[in-house]
Amino acid sequence: MTPPRETHPLAEVLGDTDRRRWLRGVGAAxxxxxxxxxGSAAAVQAQRTQARIVVAGSGAGGLAVAxxxxxxxxxATIIVVDRRQEHWYQPGWTLxxxxxxxxxxxxxxxxxxxxxxxxxxxxxxxxxxxxxNAVVTDGGRRIAYDFLVVATGLHLSYxxxxxxxxxxxxxxxxxxxxxxxxxxxxxxRAMDGFRQRGGKAVMTLPSGPLKCAGAPLxxxxxxxxxxRQAGTLERTQVHFHTGLPDNTVFGVKAFNDQVLAxxxxxxxxxxxxxxxxxxxxxxxxxxxxxPEGERQEVPYDYIHVVPSMRAPDAVKNSALAAREGxxxxxxxxxxxxxxxxxxxxxxxxxxxxxxGTPRGKTAATVKAGAPLVVRxxxxxxxxxxxxxxxxxxxxxxxxxxxxxxxxxxxxxxxxTVTTVPFVDPMQPSWLAWLMKVRMLKPAYFAMxxxxx
Amino acid sequence: xxxxxxxxxxxxxxxxLAWLPIAVALMLWAVLMGVALGxxxxxxxxxxxxxxxxxxxxAVVAFFALPxxxxxxxxxxxxxxxWVSLAGLALACGAVVxxxxxxxxxxxxxxxxxx
Numbered sequence: 389m390t391p392p393r394e395t396h397p398l399a400e401v402l403g404d405t406d407r408r409r410w411l412r413g414v415g416a417a418x419x420x421x422x423x424x425x426x427g428s429a430a431a432v433q434a435q436r437t438q439a440r441i442v443v444a445g446s447g448a449g450g451l452a453v454a455x456x457x458x459x460x461x462x463x464a465t466i467i468v469v470d471r472r473q474e475h476w477y478q479p480g481w482t483l484x485x486x487x488x489x490x491x492x493x494x495x496x497x498x499x500x501x502x503x504x505x506x507x508x509x510x511x512x513x514x515x516x517x518x519x520x521n522a523v524v525t526d527g528g529r530r531i532a533y534d535f536l537v538v539a540t541g542l543h544l545s546y547x548x549x550x551x552x553x554x555x556x557x558x559x560x561x562x563x564x565x566x567x568x569x570x571x572x573x574x575x576x577r578a579m580d581g582f583r584q585r586g587g588k589a590v591m592t593l594p595s596g597p598l599k600c601a602g603a604p605l606x607x608x609x610x611x612x613x614x615x616r617q618a619g620t621l622e623r624t625q626v627h628f629h630t631g632l633p634d635n636t637v638f639g640v641k642a643f644n645d646q647v648l649a650x651x652x653x654x655x656x657x658x659x660x661x662x663x664x665x666x667x668x669x670x671x672x673x674x675x676x677x678x679p680e681g682e683r684q685e686v687p688y689d690y691i692h693v694v695p696s697m698r699a700p701d702a703v704k705n706s707a708l709a710a711r712e713g714x715x716x717x718x719x720x721x722x723x724x725x726x727x728x729x730x731x732x733x734x735x736x737x738x739x740x741x742x743x744g745t746p747r748g749k750t751a752a753t754v755k756a757g758a759p760l761v762v763r764x765x766x767x768x769x770x771x772x773x774x775x776x777x778x779x780x781x782x783x784x785x786x787x788x789x790x791x792x793x794x795x796x797x798x799x800x801x802x803x804t805v806t807t808v809p810f811v812d813p814m815q816p817s818w819l820a821w822l823m824k825v826r827m828l829k830p831a832y833f834a835m836x837x838x839x840x
Numbered sequence: 841x842x843x844x845x846x847x848x849x850x851x852x853x854x855x856x857l858a859w860l861p862i863a864v865a866l867m868l869w870a871v872l873m874g875v876a877l878g879x880x881x882x883x884x885x886x887x888x889x890x891x892x893x894x895x896x897x898x899a900v901v902a903f904f905a906l907p908x909x910x911x912x913x914x915x916x917x918x919x920x921x922x923w924v925s926l927a928g929l930a931l932a933c934g935a936v937v938x939x940x941x942x943x944x945x946x947x948x949x950x951x952x953x954x955x
Contacts, residue, residue, distance in 0.1 A: 488911060791912030808843070810921050818912050818922040825910060830853030831846060840842075840849050 436462045439769050442523055442531055444513045444702075445539035446470035448478075448751050448836065449740030451501050452758035453537050455838025458503040460762055461769070467507045467531060469523065473498055475836075476569055477829055479751045482603050482787060484572035485565035486610035487580060488825060491573040501836040513540065516706035518733045535735045535765055538721050540703055542599060542741045542749070546695045550666035550675075557693075560669050564693040565607055566599075575607075578690065579614060586620035587689030588627070590674060592664045594696040595631035597718060599741045599749035602784035602796065604694045605637060605647055611692070612654050613789035626656045627686070629676050631663040639747065640802045643786070643794065646814060650788070664693065697749075699742060708736065710744045720744030725800060726777040728761050734768065737761045745780060746800050751828075752783035755835045781805060785824040788816050795820040869940060876943035879950075887946030891938040899934030906930060 439461065443454045446468050454468050480494040502508050511525035522532045544566055546552045554567050558574025561582060565572045582589065589611060593604040608628060615621040628651070630637055637658070638644040651658070659676070665683070666675040674691055676684050697718070703709055704719025708730060715722065721738040722731050725745045730736035739761045741749040748757075757778055764774035780800030787793045795813050797805040804813050811819065834840045855862050876882045906929055907913050917923055 791907070791910075791916040792918065812919065812921070815918050815921075816916075817918040818907065818910075818916045819925045821912055821916065822910055822925070826854075827850050830850045830857075833853045833856075834846075834849035840846050 434460055434462055435766060435770065437464050437769050439534045440465040440532065441467070441535045441537065441765070442533040443468045443537045443539055444470075444516070444523060445541060445740070445742075446472060446475070446498050446502070446508075447539060447541050447740065448754045448832065449541075449742075449758060450537070450539035451475075451498070451503075451836045452754055452838060453539060453739050453761055454506050455501075455503045455836065456758060456762040457537075457765070458505050459838060460766055465507070466503075466505070467509055467533075468502065469509045469511060469513050469525060469531065470498070471510050471512050471526075473510075475501060477832060479600070479828060479832065481565050481569065481572040482600075482606045482610070483825065484569060485563070485575040485579070485607060486614065486787070486790075487576045488790065491569050493829075494569050494572070501833070503838070513702050516702055516708050518707050518730075518736055521735065533735075535769065536733075536737070537761065537765070538703065538708065538736065538738045538742050539740050540700050540742050542697045543700045543704075544695045545698055546693075548696055549664055549693065551669065552667050552693065552695075553669060556669050561672055561688060561690040562667075562669050562693065563607075563691065564695070565603060566694060575692070579611060582690040583611075583614045583618040583620055585689075586615060586618075586622075586624035588625045588687065589690040589692075590686060590688040591626065591628045591692045592674075592694050593628070593630040593632065593637060594663060594694060596696050597720070597749060598694070598697055600784065601639065601749070602786050604692065606787045607692050608651070608656065609786075609788050610790070611690075612656070617790075621654075626654070627659060627688075628656050629659045629662040629664060629674075629686075632660060634660045636660065640796070640798050640804070642804060642814065643796050643798075646794070647786075667691070667693070697741075703742060708733065715744030718744070725780065727764055727774040728757055728778055729764055729768070729774055737765055747798070747802075748780050748782035748800075750782045750784060751832055751835075752797070753781060755831070755840065756781040758835070758838075779805075783807075785820055785828065787821070787824060791821055792816045792818060793820040793824050795823065869943075872940060872943040876946050879947060881950040882943070882946040883949040884942070884946045886949030887942045887944070890945030890949065891942040894941040895931075895934035895938035897934075898937040899930045902933035903927065903930035906933075 441457060441464055443450045450468060454466055457466050475496045475498045477494040480489055483489040484491055484494055511527040513523045514526040515524040522530050524530050546554055556562050557564050557567060557571045558578050561578060563575035563578045565575050591608045615624050636644060637647055661679050662676040664674060665677040672688050674686050674688055676686060699709060699719035703721055708721055709719040710716045710722040721742045721744050723738040723743050724731055728737055739757055740754050760776055760778050767774055783797040785793045786796050794816060795811055797807060797813060799805055806813060903926060906926060
């Protein structure tokens with residue numbers, strides 16, 4: 389049965405091309421009357437439009453963009469498509485996974501942050517049809533749009549690890565902080581149990597794009613700290629297996645080198661070009677593969693699994709996915725790294741982890757990118773071209789131990805960026821820790837509400 | 841400018857999480873101030889002589905207590921920015937206490953009625 393086609397009435401009268409031309413005229417009038425406001429270089433004054441905008445996803449990026457669009461575009465129809473009821477504060481999962489926060493601290497509800505005046509379709513986008521300017525939900529509903537913001541997040545490819553079972557996280561020394569708040573909580577339970585005895589810990593890090601690329605490092609630092617607190621570090625071996633090249637665990641050299649120096653001092657044994665390919669959970673044995681295909685079976689008492697990541701199927705299998713270049717294998721959204729506008733579909737923008745950009749799958753990148761996406765979308769509605777260049781800002785408060793962290797901030801080029809005055813990013817700091825455990829979550833909530 | 845706006849939003853969102861005790865505390869302060877202002881003869885300068893030492897005392901305690909309260913320790917103060925931040929927060933704790941002690945002190949140090 390063909391799903392009912394939902395089209396805008398104006399499109400049926402004028403046709404899609406005429407409709408967008410009309411929208412541009414109305415939008416341009418509004419934008420011409422506006423001006424930059426203080427406080428955010430990306431902000432523009434509200435404009436009137438009857439544009440129909442679909443936001444695919446209600447995570448950090450989707451809600452931040454929807455909130456801003458609601459205030460920015462008077463008269464626009466804004467539709468958020470996502471079934472999820474719970475809202476997960478993912479930047480807090482390493483704190484849960486290392487026993488700093490309870491699980492409840494990272495779970496709230498999407499209803500709390502969904503902006504008023506936005507239609508919330510509680511289904512998942514199953515298919516993107518950008519040639520027809522429509523998305524299709526898993527409930528069979530076809531939703532037409534004039535403009536689309538893709539904020540789906542990414543897919544965790546645990547299935548690429550033979551024998552891996554997400555439901556087993558927390559048992560038999562198996563941990564992984566990425567899967568869910570419950571997995572983060574179970575990771576802490578397993579870490580807490582392991583640190584009482586010590587033994588052999590295997591930490592992993594694949595190559596390729598990751599959300600929060602610092603999380604595998606944070607979990608290693610916190611494991612060492614918890615072992616030290618328990619007095620069992622001396623009788624524990626910590627091994628770090630990564631698919632990255634020699635002497636590389638992080639994409640910014642200055643921080644990478646500092647991490648390696650600290651790990652060398654703590655006796656962490658590193659294994660590079662070593663990808664986790666299989667795991668026998670019951671027997672506590674992991675298989676790592678070199679680029680040449682050599683397999684090595686490694687026994688462990690505790691393992692932290694980090695899966696490789698890619699775009700969700702709905703994006704990967706669509707015309708929106710990158711077709712060539714380094715972003716193609718992961719099926720990432722093919723956006724211009726500076727404007728966050730799709731390279732081939734000018735009425736499509738991306739925000740958050742789904743973007744095929746060189747760096748920045750963090751909440752901090754969403755915070756920096758969402759105002760820019762809204763600004764550029766507003767400009768395109770008004771018939772103008774995006775005028776700002778996103779520098780790829782991302783931030784990763786790197787927890788070193790309970791009570792201390794590094795405030796790591798950088799851009800696309802890997803250059804250190806400092807947004808807080810006087811802060812030395814290379815200095816282990818209580819202030820960076822305080823920001824991580826007390827300030828970033830309120831800032832995140834303000835971001836969801838479109839205020840920062 | 842943006843960092844100030846961000847800071848205000850952080851304070852606001854943090855306050856939202858504890859709105860009830862904050863509301864009660866603000867009401868209590870308003871009542872104290874109202875009573876102290878409403879009663880004749882409150883000695884506001886005298887009240888300061890009580891409030892300022894109290895604030896300093898609280899600030900000293902907070903200076904040593906805040907790191908542990910944030911799951912850290914004084915040993916983790918990495919450099920001057922940490923110390924200045926800690927001192928600033930400790931002084932802020934003192935200022936909050938001073939805001940309550942001042943009207944109480946003003947009433948306690950009331951000027952004698954004119955003969």
